[in-house]
Amino acid sequence: MRAAAITTYNSDWELKTLPDPRPAAGQVLIKIHASGMCGTDLHVHHGVFGLPLPIIAGHEPVGEVVELGPGVVDFKVGDRVGVQWNQKGCGRCDTCRAGDQAHCAQAQSWMNIGGGNSELMLAWASGCTLLPEGLDYQLAAPIFCAGYTVMSGLRNADPKPGERVAVLGLGGLGHLALQFSHALGLETWAITGQANKVAELKALGASEVLVVRDDPNKAMTDAGGFDIVLSTTNSAKQVSSAFGGLRRNGRLISMGLTTDGPIAIDSAAALMGQRQLRGSSQDERSDLVEALALVAAGKAKPVLETYPMTKVNEVRERLAQGKIRYRAVLLHTY
Ligand SMILES: [Zn+2]
Ligand SMILES: [Zn+2]
Structure with a gap:
């Protein structure tokens, strides 16, 4: 299989031909059709997570199941699937015992078994x-990180009918x-x-910009303040x-890793108006499924730039320069 491997931090990713992997018990092998590139991949590129190299990134992978490992009964060859970041917990800690394997501190992810920037990918x-x-595969890919994250953020904001929402940070x-x-x-x-x-954000559904x-x-x-701020x-x-732009009882949902230090909050505004800052990341699996359903129904549509995997370094540089129009998806065409 061909894959874009990170072999040295802060250097170009290398397109390599690697042995085809075989799924272990509980795993599937997926022929990847599309793999979204996320801002977090820049952190990976810079070595922020300290992962041992080489590593294959790509945590918005979608494709077709081509082989089942022993014991896999929920999927069959030919299934069209995507893979989320955290795939499997240890099964033994309190979090796993409570049924929330994705939030296990020992959860397995693409960091352990490789990501979607490869023709064949292992997944639990x-x-x-x-x-x-x-x-469509291309439209589905960005939902597995970007879409999942923000749908969880929206659900974690507990939106009520008639409330007014602001979205801060309009990228992927x-x-x-x-x-x-x-x-x-x-x-x-x-x-x-x-x-x-402004015009394109209105076309995407913004009441005002x-x-x-x-x-x-x-x-x-x-502008009258907001009940919810979804911040990316x-x-x-x-x-x-x-x-400070929240209304009384407003909730600001923070989904972006800030790079300029901690978030300072006006304690008087928080206290007097019972305003809340909530951190949020990929949460319930139902959020992912809901996001996929909205896209499948045509009620939301990721705005994409698509590239062959051979351009992976160019795409990463465009992302770092803020030039990607919303989301880049890599395709395994060579
Ligand atoms: Zn991501
Ligand atoms: Zn666990």
Whole structure:
């Protein structure tokens, strides 16, 4: 199989031909059709997770099951599946015993058995989810990290009918958060630093677009405030500011790893208005399934750039430069 392997941190990923893997007990082998590239892959590239090398990244993989390991009974050859980040827990800790294997501290992921930037990928069957019939592989891929993350964020915000939502950070995750929130019938505003995105964000379902460079608080407050902020930005400064744009009892859901230090919160605003900052990542499997269903129904559609795997380094550089229009998906065409 061919694969894009990270062999040295901060260097180009290497396209290599590697031995075809065989699934162990409980695993499946997947012929990968599409593999999304996520901002987190830049952290992987820079060695932030300290993984032993070589490693194959790619945590938005979708494809077709081509072989079952011993004991796999829930899937069959030919199934169209995607794989989530955490695939299998230890089965023995309190978290696993409570049925939440994906949040086990020892959970197995692509970091242990390789990711989607390879023609053939191993996955634990417990980490696979069937794709809705007819859903295109390319559209499904970004749902396995970006879409899953923001749907969990939206559900963890406990949205109520009539509430007003702001989406802060309109990239690969945010443009899906915007569409999902709109699809659920919530008044959804976009908050972006890029004035050239206004028309397309409205086309994606934004009721209004606030163009704000650094300090969203004032613009959000002037607009009447928000019950929910879905934040995917990496800027702690922006999150801190947006917290001030919450209405009383508002919830700011932070889904981005901030790169400029901790998030500072105005304690008076939190206390007097009972405003909350909630961290959120991929949570219930039902969030993933709900997100896939919305895309399959045409109620949300990832905006993609697609590339052959041979361009993986170019794609990574475009991502680092902020040039990707929402999400890049790699295809195994050579
Ligand atoms: Zn990701
Ligand atoms: Zn466990």
